[in-house]
Amino acid sequence: MLLFVGGPLDGRVEIRAARHGEPLPMITHVHLHDGPKVVHRYDLEPLTERVGVYNLRPPVRRRARDASVDESVAD
Secondary structure (H helix, E strand, C coil), X not given: CEEEECHHHCCCEECXXXXXXXXXXXXXXXXXXXXXXXXXXXXXXXXXXXXXXXEECCCCCXXXXXXXXXXXXXX
16 A cells, blocks of 8 residues: 655555555656646655555755856856
8 A cells, every 4th residue: 555645646545456566666746737747756655565655755946047147257
């Protein structure tokens, strides 16, 4: 049994048959709608041999590039 915590899959429970093998260590959920594509990543945290929790991975904050700075000039 796998439980999802956080994001758009919060509260979802998946019963996974043993014939499907081990669950993936990370799952990507892509939501397409009228706006831009939204991507959420979930990391697996095994609790017991048969139970695991997929926790929402925190978003990666990327620094905005300042176009006014010429990076080719060395200090």
